Amino acid sequence: MSASAFNGVLGRVIRNRRILIATALLVIIACVALASKSLAPFDPLQQNLRFRLMPPGSLGADGRMFLLGTDQFGRDAFSRILVGARVPLIVSFSAALLGAAIGLLIGVIAGYFQGWIDSLIGLLIDAQLSIPFVLVGMMVVVLFGPSLHNIVLVFTLLSWPIFARIARDEARLAARQQFVEASLIGGGTTTWILLRHIIPAALPRVIVVAAIQLAYFVVSESAFGFFGLGVPPPEPTWGNILSDSRSYLFQAWWLGLFPGLAIALIAFAANLFASGLNEVVDPASTRGSTF
Amino acid sequence: MLNFLLRILRSVLVLLGVGCLIFALIRLAPGDPVTLLAGPTADIQTVEALRIQLGLDQPMGVQLLKFLSNALRGDLGESLVHRRPVLDLILYALPQTVYLSICALFTALLVSVPAGLVSALRPSSAADRLAEGVVLAAQSVPVFWVSILLIQLFAVRLGWLPSSGNDQWAAVILPAFALSILQWPLLTKTVRTAAISVGSQDYAKTALAKGLSSKRIVFIHLLRNMLVPIVTIIGLQTGAMLSGSVVTEAVFAWPGIGTLAMASLLARDYPTVQGIVLFSAAIVVTISIVADALSLIIDPRLRS
Numbered sequence: 001m002s003a004s005a006f007n008g009v010l011g012r013v014i015r016n017r018r019i020l021i022a023t024a025l026l027v028i029i030a031c032v033a034l035a036s037k038s039l040a041p042f043d044p045l046q047q048n049l050r051f052r053l054m055p056p057g058s059l060g061a062d063g064r065m066f067l068l069g070t071d072q073f074g075r076d077a078f079s080r081i082l083v084g085a086r087v088p089l090i091v092s093f094s095a096a097l098l099g100a101a102i103g104l105l106i107g108v109i110a111g112y113f114q115g116w117i118d119s120l121i122g123l124l125i126d127a128q129l130s131i132p133f134v135l136v137g138m139m140v141v142v143l144f145g146p147s148l149h150n151i152v153l154v155f156t157l158l159s160w161p162i163f164a165r166i167a168r169d170e171a172r173l174a175a176r177q178q179f180v181e182a183s184l185i186g187g188g189t190t191t192w193i194l195l196r197h198i199i200p201a202a203l204p205r206v207i208v209v210a211a212i213q214l215a216y217f218v219v220s221e222s223a224f225g226f227f228g229l230g231v232p233p234p235e236p237t238w239g240n241i242l243s244d245s246r247s248y249l250f251q252a253w254w255l256g257l258f259p260g261l262a263i264a265l266i267a268f269a270a271n272l273f274a275s276g277l278n279e280v281v282d283p284a285s286t287r288g289s290t291f
Numbered sequence: 292m293l294n295f296l297l298r299i300l301r302s303v304l305v306l307l308g309v310g311c312l313i314f315a316l317i318r319l320a321p322g323d324p325v326t327l328l329a330g331p332t333a334d335i336q337t338v339e340a341l342r343i344q345l346g347l348d349q350p351m352g353v354q355l356l357k358f359l360s361n362a363l364r365g366d367l368g369e370s371l372v373h374r375r376p377v378l379d380l381i382l383y384a385l386p387q388t389v390y391l392s393i394c395a396l397f398t399a400l401l402v403s404v405p406a407g408l409v410s411a412l413r414p415s416s417a418a419d420r421l422a423e424g425v426v427l428a429a430q431s432v433p434v435f436w437v438s439i440l441l442i443q444l445f446a447v448r449l450g451w452l453p454s455s456g457n458d459q460w461a462a463v464i465l466p467a468f469a470l471s472i473l474q475w476p477l478l479t480k481t482v483r484t485a486a487i488s489v490g491s492q493d494y495a496k497t498a499l500a501k502g503l504s505s506k507r508i509v510f511i512h513l514l515r516n517m518l519v520p521i522v523t524i525i526g527l528q529t530g531a532m533l534s535g536s537v538v539t540e541a542v543f544a545w546p547g548i549g550t551l552a553m554a555s556l557l558a559r560d561y562p563t564v565q566g567i568v569l570f571s572a573a574i575v576v577t578i579s580i581v582a583d584a585l586s587l588i589i590d591p592r593l594r595s
Contacts, residue, residue: 123301123308126305127305127312130306130572130576131312131530131568131575132534132537133530134537135537135556135568135571136313139561139568140316142556142559144321212430215430219431219432219434222433222436223433223435223538242436242439249442249443249447250447253443259436260433260437260439263432263433264428264431264433267430268428268431271427271430275427
């Protein structure tokens with residue numbers, strides 16, 4: 001990497017404080033989730049009916065502390081939140097990545113070639129964006145079963161139009177630029193132009209949207225789980241932990257509070273990343289008014 | 292005018308596309324659609340009778356055409372649970388959802404207009420930072436979780452507000468607030484962008500130059516000219532609002548379309564779910580056309 005690149009976009013990305021904090025948060029959370037099985041102080045599935053609904057900080061039989069209390073079966077809430085991070089994170093990262101890749105490809109093709117293919121894809125995008133995401137997603141899960149890969153598939157298929165719309169607009173702008181014309185005259189093939197010029201031009205905004213979608217997916221996945229339409233128990237997920245906690249709202253406030261905070265923390269980190277990147281990509285949108 | 296007609300034609304195409312999608316979904320699912328539609332408790336005679344009644348013994352193409360033409364005429368089929376036309380059920384629940392959405396929209400405007408104005412007019416001030424924090428938080432919290440916390444605090448602990456249903460007028464407050472949270476981020480951003488772009492127009496500078504107070508400029512000149520983007524974004528957000536109301540209504544047991552959808556979904560009442568999806572899509576495209584028309588009324592310059 002040359003020094004000039006560091007002073008350019010990449011340098012601004014690295015020096016942006018929001019991106020830095022958000023990236024650090026996301027990396028830490030991802031590492032914790034990956035290692036959650038060995039980090040968890042208790043077995044998240046181990047029931048202990050003597051220690052049901054213990055408040056945070058209570059001590060177990062062997063003197064070990066239930067950091068965030070226990071649930072209705074005496075399972076350690078902290079361990080369940082740690083291990084429960086895996087499903088939402090796997091779902092959200094895979095779906096955001098897949099959705100962004102598919103949407104980018106389709107959007108770039110529509111925006112670059114235009115004509116009938118653009119109209120057709122535009123119609124498809126409009127059709128998909130007019131249906132209620134949550135309802136159709138849940139319907140698909142009910143019809144096809146609540147497995148991990150079905151949920152990833154649902155999120156991917158329902159979100160690609162959001163990426164495609166952005167990529168299409170960016171590709172349309174980029175296709176009119178002189179460097180594209182120059183590349184054409186210089187004998188650049190269509191594939192080369194798409195890969196070298198159009199996709200890189202569309203990428204930054206697609207990444208901004210991917211971060212926002214990541215936050216949305218973490219929240220949506222937990223909503224699916226909350227209504228019993230996520231990956232089913234015994235696998236703990238934040239959604240099904242929250243769903244269980246609903247019956248114990250009055251006795252055990254800690255069961256409902258902490259998983260929600262965990263969801264909000266990840267979504268916050270992803271949104272912070274998006275807003276930081278947006279600052280870099282589009283500085284004009286972040287400046288204030290004249291008076 | 293021609294553009295507008297094309298727009299409407301396009302919306303009809305979009306709705307046909309949504310219809311095909313829903314049709315394909317149920318047919319692609321593993322298992323026999325009739326057994327799915329009839330529910331797990333139905334016996335063989337009922338299933339076969341339903342198959343003929345629904346025309347599912349006919350070729351796929353015929354079925355699709357029939358489904359679409361029925362839907363176009365407003366016939367969305369019959370609910371398996373309630374044994375009533377799906378459209379009746381939807382129209383019965385619709386006023387509640389519209390009422391809740393409007394309340395949520397006003398709540399969202401109460402938050403977003405001040406937040407957006409502050410961050411546009413006083414960038415980097417303490418108020419701007421606060422507004423930004425609130426918006427980022429709103430974008431990040433799961434609404435169903437906030438709803439539970441709201442119920443716990445205001446209904447259970449303090450006992451100020453009802454926790455569910457719509458028997459009392461105050462019952463709308465918690466669900467409307469929860470539903471509005473979804474709208475804060477985009478609405479605030481829209482207000483902010485609009486205030487910046489309108490504020491840098493010549494007439495705003497003229498007003499400032501001739502000595503009008505900032506307050507007067509904001510309230511008399513800016514807000515009115517910011518209406519177009521705000522109306523447009525509200526139109527575009529209808530879909531997200533309907534999606535959000537599924538979850539919010541279900542948590543608060545608010546008797547609108549969202550609760551109907553969730554209950555039908557969990558009861559495997561597919562004709563009702565399918566009808567609600569189609570109906571929602573129809574509302575979304577209609578409102579986006581209406582929002583466009585409204586923009587033309589508000590800003591005559593867009594008419595050319």
